[in-house]
Amino acid sequence: MSTAGQVNGALFPDQIDPERAVESRLLWMMSIYAVLHLLAIVFVALRVYTRLFKIREFGIDDAFMVCAGALGFGGGLVVLIVMGTRGGLGRHIDTLSQDEITIFFKMNFLQLVTSTLVGIACVKISIGVSLLRLIPIGWHPRVILVTIGFVVAYTIMALLSAFLYCTPLAGFWDRRIPSTCFDRNLWVFFAYFNSCSNVLTDFIFATLPISVISTLQLRRKLRYYLIYIMGLGYIAGCCGIAKAACQTIFRSNPDQTYVELNIGIIAGCAPTLGPLLRGRLGLSNRDNEENIYTQRSGVPRSTHGLPASKFGYVKAASLYEQHERDSGASHFSSQKGPCVASTSLPGHDS
Secondary structure: OEEEOOOOHHHOOOOOOHHHHHOOOHHHHHHHHHHHHHHHHHHHHHHHHHHHHHHOOOOHHHHHHHHHHHHHHHHHHHHHHHHHHHOOOOOOHHHOOHHHHHHHHHHHHHHHHHHHHHHHHHHHHHHHHHHHHHOOOOOHHHHHHHHHHHHHHHHHHHHHHHHOOEEOHHHHOOOOOOEEEOOHHHHHHHHHHHHHHHHHHHHHHHHHHHHHHOOOOOOHHHHHHHHHHHOHHHHHHHHHHHHHHHHOOOOOOOOOOOOHHHHHHHHHHHHHHHHHHHHHHOOOOOOOOOOOOOOOOOOOOOOOOOOOOOOOOOOOOOHHHHHHHHOOOOOOOOOOOOOOOOOOOOOOOO
16 A cells, blocks of 8 residues: 655656657647547447338447447547646646646546446447347357456456545545555556456457358358458457557556547447448348358257347347348248358447
8 A cells, every 4th residue: 555645746847848848749649539539439320320220129239339439428538628628638747737637637537437447348248249149059158148247347346446546536636635545566457457358358259250250151242341340359459459568668658548449339330330331332142052141050940039148139130130121131041951140240349
């Protein structure tokens, strides 16, 4: 444990290099953040439109993704604007006043809780629930459910570590308040663990659907499109790796920033836009050959439903199937055999 509260304006040198004091990355940082936040909002809006007006079915996974988008906007972009206008975002920390530092770390705490922790958890839960609808039988659902449980567990642990780090909590962002805080090394450990857990779950959720797609008989263009879209989850994982690497040099380079949540939202929403983009991209798979609805599973072909998951949510009709049903298209090929997989590949992440 360490004691805070003995810090005042003398923490920083009285003489600061004027050139260093005016250096700022604010415009560059806000430009990147704004573009990614707006892209994430657009993808969430397109997902909602597709689900409500193309598929006519709004599910639990969609609700979680909408929550992630709202948290990303409110706890991300809005907070960053406050940090930029009042908290010295983009400037060297040793050139800021104590009031600016306090505002910065207060907004940083809000961003940590809403965007970095709860927001990313919502993205992963949304993807997990979507994958349960895509792969509702065999060993895949068990892996998905365990992964979702792991996401919930380490997110709760991270929230507890944030809220209990300092007593009183205000000591987290205001060093002038007498407070008792845990050792910094413990905080760094929790940060590493959370980052590594995010990377692990990103790769799990990216690999599961790709492993299924590779076993299906699809037109080449559709197969490559689906693998590419689902592979966006690996980009979110790479962002997590970069974040963990930056955390190792935090003391010597405190100006690092992260865009993990927005990449996760984009990767999670992109696969659900198939019914909206399929005609434009020529991704239909209505050949006489075995199509994406067919997979070696041992489950009889049915127009009713696949076995319900523990969420009571899985339905036989996927995003693509619903779209084809509404347009009067046939659900299945004329070939005989088991059928379990759907052409919809909802959700992928961060």
